[in-house]
Amino acid sequence: MADSTKAGSSDTVPHWEEIDSERIADCRIFDVFSKRFRHPGRESAGDFYVIQTRDWVNVVPITPDYQIVLVNQFRFGVKQTSWEIPGGVMEAGEDPVAAGLRELQEETGFTASKARLLGSVRPNPAIQSNTCHMVLAEKATLTHELEWDEHEELITKTVPIEEAFKMVERGEIFHSLVLNALLLFYPDWLKMQARRRD
Amino acid sequence: MADSTKAGSSDTVPHWEEIDSERIADCRIFDVFSKRFRHPGRESAGDFYVIQTRDWVNVVPITPDYQIVLVNQFRFGVKQTSWEIPGGVMEAGEDPVAAGLRELQEETGFTASKARLLGSVRPNPAIQSNTCHMVLAEKATLTHELEWDEHEELITKTVPIEEAFKMVERGEIFHSLVLNALLLFYPDWLKMQARRRD
Numbered sequence: 001m002a003d004s005t006k007a008g009s010s011d012t013v014p015h016w017e018e019i020d021s022e023r024i025a026d027c028r029i030f031d032v033f034s035k036r037f038r039h040p041g042r043e044s045a046g047d048f049y050v051i052q053t054r055d056w057v058n059v060v061p062i063t064p065d066y067q068i069v070l071v072n073q074f075r076f077g078v079k080q081t082s083w084e085i086p087g088g089v090m091e092a093g094e095d096p097v098a099a100g101l102r103e104l105q106e107e108t109g110f111t112a113s114k115a116r117l118l119g120s121v122r123p124n125p126a127i128q129s130n131t132c133h134m135v136l137a138e139k140a141t142l143t144h145e146l147e148w149d150e151h152e153e154l155i156t157k158t159v160p161i162e163e164a165f166k167m168v169e170r171g172e173i174f175h176s177l178v179l180n181a182l183l184l185f186y187p188d189w190l191k192m193q194a195r196r197r198d
Numbered sequence: 199m200a201d202s203t204k205a206g207s208s209d210t211v212p213h214w215e216e217i218d219s220e221r222i223a224d225c226r227i228f229d230v231f232s233k234r235f236r237h238p239g240r241e242s243a244g245d246f247y248v249i250q251t252r253d254w255v256n257v258v259p260i261t262p263d264y265q266i267v268l269v270n271q272f273r274f275g276v277k278q279t280s281w282e283i284p285g286g287v288m289e290a291g292e293d294p295v296a297a298g299l300r301e302l303q304e305e306t307g308f309t310a311s312k313a314r315l316l317g318s319v320r321p322n323p324a325i326q327s328n329t330c331h332m333v334l335a336e337k338a339t340l341t342h343e344l345e346w347d348e349h350e351e352l353i354t355k356t357v358p359i360e361e362a363f364k365m366v367e368r369g370e371i372f373h374s375l376v377l378n379a380l381l382l383f384y385p386d387w388l389k390m391q392a393r394r395r396d
Contacts, residue, residue: 012270012279013351025223025230027247030325032223032230037274039351046349048274049225051249072210075323076235076246081210082323121374123322125273125280127228132374151244153211153237176319176330180374183381 014040029053029089049127056132058087058181059100060118061110061140066192067158069110069140070173074153083167084178090133096120100135106147108156112137118184123177134181136188161189212238227251227287247325254330256285256379257298258316259308259338264390265356267308267338268371272351281365282376288331294318298333304345306354310335316382321375332379334386359387 020036030053038045061069068085075082086107090099097115105111118134148154159167167173168182218234228251236243259267266283273280284305288297295313303309316332346352357365365371366380 011353011355012281013272013353015277015279016272016274018277024225027222027230027232029247032225034225035274039349049227050275074211074214076214076233077248077326078320078323079213079216079327080323081213082320083210084323119369120372121377122276122280122372123374125276125278125282125373128275129277151237155209155211157209171317174318174320175323176321176374176378179319179378179381183377 016040019045024049050129051124051127052129053089054092055090055096055130056087056123056177057090057096057099057103057135058085058132058177059104059115059135059137060085060181060185061104061108061112061137062161062192063110063140063158066161066196068161068164069104069108069156069158070164071107072155072157082175083173084175085181087177096133097135100133101137104137104140105144106149107152107154109142109144109146110137110140110156111143112140114138118181118188121177121180132177132180134184136185161192165189214238217243222247248327249322249325250327251287252290253288253294253328254285254321254375255288255294255297255301255333256283256330256375257302257313257333257335258283258379258383259302259306259310259335260359260390261338261356264359264394266359266362267302267306267354267356268362268365269305270353270355280373281371282373283379285375294331295333298331299335302335302338303342304347305350305352307340307342307344308335308338308354309341310338312336316379316386319375319378330375330378332382334383359390363387 016037019038022034023031024034025032030051033050035050036047070083072083086104088103115137118136120131120133123132214235217236220232221229222232223230228249231248234245268281270281284302286301313335316334318329318331321330
């Protein structure tokens with residue numbers, strides 16, 4: 001899952017060509033485009049709506065005693081509160097690991113001395129252009145004041161890693177991209193458990 | 199993960215109240231709304247953009263010989279082809295399992311004699327209102343002609359289940375919701391492997 005931009009193998013459908021693009025809505029954190037694509041073989045074209053936005057980053061913050069740092073936020077799309085890992089929108093040109101550590105510190109005040117990219121996914125290839133990067137941040141400790149964006153309001157808590165996976169099973173963590181991050185983290189969690197047993 | 203609409207526990211942030219909603223773009227398969235929310239305690243309000251769309255369904259189709267049915271499509275959001283499991287938009291009032299079986303048949307011609315809901319996730323709680331249901335369809339066999347929507351063009355292939363998980367590792371399956379479905383299917387796959395060994 002490391003490289004989401006990998007070209008498909010040859011046994012795939014043909015690539016349509018983009019021949020026109022018009023921005024129809026500016027929604028601050030994303031833009032909506034109407035795009036016209038031409039099929040390479042059929043002599044036909046179609047209009048498709050695409051949501052363009054910067055890449056996103058999610059960070060799995062693990063404390064020295066194998067707790068995971070979770071944040072609770074009110075989410076306006078689903079109109080309910082949601083338990084998630086920290087994350088947000090990347091700056092232009094920002095490295096995914098640096099972005100993950102920045103979001104971690106801004107949202108929770110935690111910093112981490114060890115971090116790496118777990119992998120990257122496409123949030124919705126059909127209607128979204130962007131990529132979401134997943135970062136593992138180890139040895140995370142509370143060191144800083146919070147720096148929330150306007151309207152941001154979070155509750156931070158740390159739970160044992162096994163409890164976070166139980167929250168997944170109980171439906172208390174339901175954000176698809178957070179679930180992706182926990183899936184990518186799972187092999188590391190198995191290794192951490194083996195280390196703790198030694 | 200069964201119930202994505204579960205209310206948060208009491209240690210969560212407060213719920214904002216929606217006080218206004220205006221549709222600013224009709225994008226055929228989704229609508230974009232500008233919504234005004236009021237914070238319950240702060241005496242402040244803010245405007246947030248929300249993408250409203252019907253619920254979605256993804257289906258994990260397993261053949262009697264433990265292959266998984268994959269489809270390849272050109273995806274206009276990322277402008278590349280994508281290997282995915284079948285899925286699509288649910289009809290109003292449609293049962294998730296029925297919707298999954300319908301999409302499976304329309305997209306691939308496969309039907310399945312055994313199916314159940316694996317779980318449900320929220321594709322993006324921050325900016326999307328909807329839920330994506332994940333359905334397991336077992337004993338799937340090719341029985342029908344294809345019924346593609348306009349502009350739909352798919353290549354179907356069946357691969358051993360273990361190969362699908364290798365495609366995930368190699369970054370050849372990168373759609374976040376498909377990865378969610380495979381995560382939810384994983385415990386069933388462990389049971390299937392145990393059954394095969396007996």
